[in-house]
Amino acid sequence: xxxxxxxxxxVICKSGTSVKIECRSLDFQATTMFWYRQFPKQSLMLxxxxxxxxxxxxxxxxxxxxxxxNHASLTLSTLTVTSAHPEDSSFYICSPLGTGTEAFFGQGTxxxxx
Amino acid sequence: xxNVEQHPSTLSVQEGDSAVxxxxxxxxxxxxxxxxxQELGKRPQLIxxxxxxxxxxxxxxxxxxxxxxxxxxxxxxxxxxxxDSAVYFCAASFLNYGGATNxxxxxxxxxxxxxx
Numbered sequence: 719x720x721x722x723x724x725x726x727x728x729v730i731c732k733s734g735t736s737v738k739i740e741c742r743s744l745d746f747q748a749t750t751m752f753w754y755r756q757f758p759k760q761s762l763m764l765x766x767x768x769x770x771x772x773x774x775x776x777x778x779x780x781x782x783x784x785x786x787x788n789h790a791s792l793t794l795s796t797l798t799v800t801s802a803h804p805e806d807s808s809f810y811i812c813s814p815l816g817t818g819t820e821a822f823f824g825q826g827t828x829x830x831x832x
Numbered sequence: 833x834x835n836v837e838q839h840p841s842t843l844s845v846q847e848g849d850s851a852v853x854x855x856x857x858x859x860x861x862x863x864x865x866x867x868x869x870q871e872l873g874k875r876p877q878l879i880x881x882x883x884x885x886x887x888x889x890x891x892x893x894x895x896x897x898x899x900x901x902x903x904x905x906x907x908x909x910x911x912x913x914x915x916d917s918a919v920y921f922c923a924a925s926f927l928n929y930g931g932a933t934n935x936x937x938x939x940x941x942x943x944x945x946x947x948x
Contacts, residue, residue: 823875
Protein backbone atom coordinates (compact mmCIF):
# COMPACT_ATOMS: atom_id res chain seq x y z
CA UNK A 719 0.00 0.00 0.00
CA UNK A 720 0.90 3.64 -0.28
CA UNK A 721 3.06 5.29 2.36
CA UNK A 722 1.65 8.42 3.96
CA UNK A 723 3.62 10.30 6.58
CA UNK A 724 1.95 12.83 8.86
CA UNK A 725 3.73 14.98 11.43
CA UNK A 726 3.65 15.71 14.23
CA UNK A 727 1.83 12.78 15.79
CA UNK A 728 1.12 14.75 18.93
CA VAL A 729 1.26 18.43 19.74
CA ILE A 730 0.31 20.48 22.74
CA CYS A 731 0.06 24.22 22.25
CA LYS A 732 -1.12 27.24 24.13
CA SER A 733 -4.38 28.90 23.31
CA GLY A 734 -3.94 31.59 20.68
CA THR A 735 -0.94 30.05 18.96
CA SER A 736 -0.84 28.37 15.56
CA VAL A 737 0.03 24.79 14.74
CA LYS A 738 1.13 23.37 11.41
CA ILE A 739 0.50 19.76 10.46
CA GLU A 740 2.33 18.21 7.53
CA CYS A 741 1.19 15.33 5.37
CA ARG A 742 3.45 13.69 2.82
CA SER A 743 2.74 10.99 0.31
CA LEU A 744 6.10 9.25 0.12
CA ASP A 745 5.73 6.92 -2.83
CA PHE A 746 3.07 8.44 -5.01
CA GLN A 747 1.88 11.82 -6.18
CA ALA A 748 -1.34 13.11 -4.72
CA THR A 749 -3.14 15.74 -6.72
CA THR A 750 -5.87 15.83 -4.10
CA MET A 751 -5.69 15.73 -0.31
CA PHE A 752 -8.55 15.22 2.09
CA TRP A 753 -8.30 16.51 5.65
CA TYR A 754 -10.46 14.93 8.32
CA ARG A 755 -11.06 15.79 11.95
CA GLN A 756 -12.14 13.39 14.67
CA PHE A 757 -13.32 14.47 18.10
CA PRO A 758 -13.15 11.94 20.95
CA LYS A 759 -15.58 9.07 20.53
CA GLN A 760 -16.90 10.53 17.30
CA SER A 761 -16.58 9.81 13.64
CA LEU A 762 -14.17 11.23 11.11
CA MET A 763 -15.57 14.37 9.58
CA LEU A 764 -14.26 15.77 6.32
CA UNK A 765 -12.96 19.29 6.81
CA UNK A 766 -11.67 20.21 3.39
CA UNK A 767 -10.42 18.98 0.06
CA UNK A 768 -7.33 20.50 -1.46
CA UNK A 769 -5.97 20.22 -4.96
CA UNK A 770 -2.36 20.84 -5.77
CA UNK A 771 -1.80 24.42 -6.84
CA UNK A 772 -5.31 25.67 -6.13
CA UNK A 773 -7.45 26.78 -3.22
CA UNK A 774 -8.99 24.23 -0.92
CA UNK A 775 -12.70 23.50 -0.79
CA UNK A 776 -14.07 23.58 2.73
CA UNK A 777 -17.02 21.66 4.06
CA UNK A 778 -19.92 23.54 5.55
CA UNK A 779 -19.17 24.82 9.01
CA UNK A 780 -15.38 24.72 8.66
CA UNK A 781 -13.74 28.14 8.83
CA UNK A 782 -11.30 28.57 5.97
CA UNK A 783 -9.49 31.43 7.70
CA UNK A 784 -8.90 29.32 10.78
CA UNK A 785 -7.82 26.13 9.06
CA UNK A 786 -5.34 27.11 6.40
CA UNK A 787 -4.51 24.45 3.88
CA ASN A 788 -1.56 24.61 1.54
CA HIS A 789 -1.02 22.02 -1.17
CA ALA A 790 2.02 23.40 -2.90
CA SER A 791 3.34 20.14 -4.31
CA LEU A 792 2.12 16.72 -5.32
CA THR A 793 3.71 15.11 -2.26
CA LEU A 794 3.10 17.64 0.49
CA SER A 795 0.05 19.28 1.99
CA THR A 796 -0.12 21.24 5.22
CA LEU A 797 -2.92 22.17 7.57
CA THR A 798 -2.36 25.14 9.86
CA VAL A 799 -4.69 25.67 12.77
CA THR A 800 -4.50 29.38 13.43
CA SER A 801 -5.20 31.00 16.80
CA ALA A 802 -5.98 27.62 18.27
CA HIS A 803 -8.47 27.32 21.11
CA PRO A 804 -9.31 24.39 23.39
CA GLU A 805 -12.33 23.51 21.25
CA ASP A 806 -9.93 22.86 18.35
CA SER A 807 -8.41 19.99 20.30
CA SER A 808 -8.98 16.97 18.12
CA PHE A 809 -7.41 14.22 16.03
CA TYR A 810 -6.56 15.47 12.55
CA ILE A 811 -5.96 12.96 9.75
CA CYS A 812 -4.90 13.52 6.17
CA SER A 813 -5.82 11.26 3.29
CA PRO A 814 -4.13 11.75 -0.07
CA LEU A 815 -6.04 10.67 -3.11
CA GLY A 816 -4.19 7.93 -4.89
CA THR A 817 -4.87 6.20 -8.14
CA GLY A 818 -6.45 3.10 -6.69
CA THR A 819 -9.66 2.33 -4.92
CA GLU A 820 -8.29 2.13 -1.40
CA ALA A 821 -8.02 5.34 0.58
CA PHE A 822 -4.81 5.87 2.53
CA PHE A 823 -4.45 7.79 5.75
CA GLY A 824 -1.72 9.55 7.60
CA GLN A 825 -0.96 8.47 11.16
CA GLY A 826 -3.00 11.33 12.51
CA THR A 827 -2.10 14.28 14.72
CA UNK A 828 -3.45 14.57 18.23
CA UNK A 829 -3.77 18.30 18.92
CA UNK A 830 -4.30 19.48 22.48
CA UNK A 831 -4.81 23.18 23.06
CA UNK A 832 -4.34 24.30 26.66
CA UNK B 833 -26.72 16.40 1.98
CA UNK B 834 -24.54 13.32 2.07
CA ASN B 835 -25.13 11.25 5.17
CA VAL B 836 -24.22 7.81 6.46
CA GLU B 837 -26.00 6.38 9.46
CA GLN B 838 -24.58 3.48 11.43
CA HIS B 839 -26.09 1.18 14.05
CA PRO B 840 -25.59 0.11 16.73
CA SER B 841 -23.29 2.60 18.42
CA THR B 842 -22.08 -0.06 20.82
CA LEU B 843 -22.12 -3.84 20.52
CA SER B 844 -21.02 -6.39 23.05
CA VAL B 845 -20.74 -10.06 22.08
CA GLN B 846 -19.29 -13.20 23.56
CA GLU B 847 -16.17 -14.62 22.01
CA GLY B 848 -17.14 -16.94 19.18
CA ASP B 849 -20.45 -15.24 18.47
CA SER B 850 -21.20 -13.20 15.36
CA ALA B 851 -21.41 -9.43 15.17
CA VAL B 852 -23.43 -7.44 12.66
CA UNK B 853 -23.16 -3.70 12.04
CA UNK B 854 -25.51 -1.90 9.68
CA UNK B 855 -25.24 1.32 7.70
CA UNK B 856 -27.48 3.32 5.44
CA UNK B 857 -26.41 6.03 3.02
CA UNK B 858 -28.23 8.89 1.39
CA UNK B 859 -26.33 9.61 -1.82
CA UNK B 860 -27.50 7.24 -4.54
CA UNK B 861 -24.38 8.13 -6.55
CA UNK B 862 -22.18 6.39 -3.98
CA UNK B 863 -20.64 3.30 -5.47
CA UNK B 864 -17.91 2.29 -3.07
CA UNK B 865 -18.42 1.18 0.53
CA UNK B 866 -15.39 0.44 2.70
CA UNK B 867 -15.34 -0.67 6.32
CA UNK B 868 -12.62 0.45 8.70
CA UNK B 869 -11.36 -0.74 12.04
CA GLN B 870 -9.87 1.95 14.24
CA GLU B 871 -7.97 1.37 17.43
CA LEU B 872 -7.59 4.17 19.92
CA GLY B 873 -5.34 6.94 18.66
CA LYS B 874 -4.57 5.14 15.41
CA ARG B 875 -5.48 5.74 11.81
CA PRO B 876 -8.42 3.80 10.31
CA GLN B 877 -7.49 0.47 8.77
CA LEU B 878 -9.41 -0.94 5.84
CA ILE B 879 -10.80 -4.38 6.63
CA UNK B 880 -13.10 -4.98 3.69
CA UNK B 881 -14.81 -3.02 0.95
CA UNK B 882 -17.47 -3.53 -1.68
CA UNK B 883 -18.42 -1.86 -4.91
CA UNK B 884 -21.97 -1.18 -5.96
CA UNK B 885 -21.93 -3.77 -8.71
CA UNK B 886 -21.52 -6.56 -6.15
CA UNK B 887 -24.04 -7.72 -3.56
CA UNK B 888 -21.77 -9.59 -1.21
CA UNK B 889 -18.10 -10.04 -0.49
CA UNK B 890 -16.35 -12.28 1.98
CA UNK B 891 -12.84 -12.45 3.38
CA UNK B 892 -12.35 -15.22 5.93
CA UNK B 893 -14.37 -14.23 9.02
CA UNK B 894 -15.51 -10.92 7.59
CA UNK B 895 -18.26 -10.33 5.06
CA UNK B 896 -20.08 -7.33 3.71
CA UNK B 897 -23.49 -7.26 2.06
CA UNK B 898 -24.93 -4.43 0.01
CA UNK B 899 -28.52 -3.65 -0.90
CA UNK B 900 -28.22 -0.83 -3.39
CA UNK B 901 -31.97 -0.45 -3.83
CA UNK B 902 -32.48 0.12 -0.13
CA UNK B 903 -29.18 1.98 0.19
CA UNK B 904 -27.88 -0.03 3.05
CA UNK B 905 -24.91 -2.26 3.69
CA UNK B 906 -23.80 -4.44 6.57
CA UNK B 907 -20.64 -5.84 8.09
CA UNK B 908 -20.69 -9.38 9.42
CA UNK B 909 -17.95 -10.75 11.64
CA UNK B 910 -18.17 -14.43 12.51
CA UNK B 911 -16.34 -16.33 15.25
CA UNK B 912 -15.42 -13.11 16.98
CA UNK B 913 -12.21 -12.92 18.97
CA UNK B 914 -11.12 -10.47 21.71
CA UNK B 915 -8.70 -8.85 19.25
CA ASP B 916 -11.68 -7.86 17.12
CA SER B 917 -12.58 -5.34 19.83
CA ALA B 918 -12.27 -1.84 18.34
CA VAL B 919 -14.33 0.90 16.80
CA TYR B 920 -15.68 0.07 13.35
CA PHE B 921 -16.69 2.68 10.80
CA CYS B 922 -18.58 2.24 7.58
CA ALA B 923 -18.10 4.78 4.83
CA ALA B 924 -19.51 5.68 1.46
CA SER B 925 -17.63 7.13 -1.44
CA PHE B 926 -17.73 7.61 -5.15
CA LEU B 927 -15.19 6.05 -7.46
CA ASN B 928 -14.25 8.22 -10.39
CA TYR B 929 -13.88 6.89 -13.90
CA GLY B 930 -10.28 6.00 -13.17
CA GLY B 931 -11.36 3.88 -10.21
CA ALA B 932 -9.89 6.17 -7.56
CA THR B 933 -11.97 6.84 -4.49
CA ASN B 934 -13.27 10.30 -3.76
CA UNK B 935 -13.91 11.78 -0.34
CA UNK B 936 -15.25 9.40 2.27
CA UNK B 937 -18.38 10.06 4.25
CA UNK B 938 -18.06 8.08 7.45
CA UNK B 939 -20.71 6.51 9.58
CA UNK B 940 -20.91 7.36 13.27
CA UNK B 941 -18.99 4.32 14.40
CA UNK B 942 -19.66 1.17 16.41
CA UNK B 943 -17.70 0.26 19.49
CA UNK B 944 -17.42 -3.52 19.40
CA UNK B 945 -16.46 -5.32 22.58
CA UNK B 946 -15.78 -9.04 22.38
CA UNK B 947 -15.97 -10.61 25.82
CA UNK B 948 -13.62 -13.57 26.37
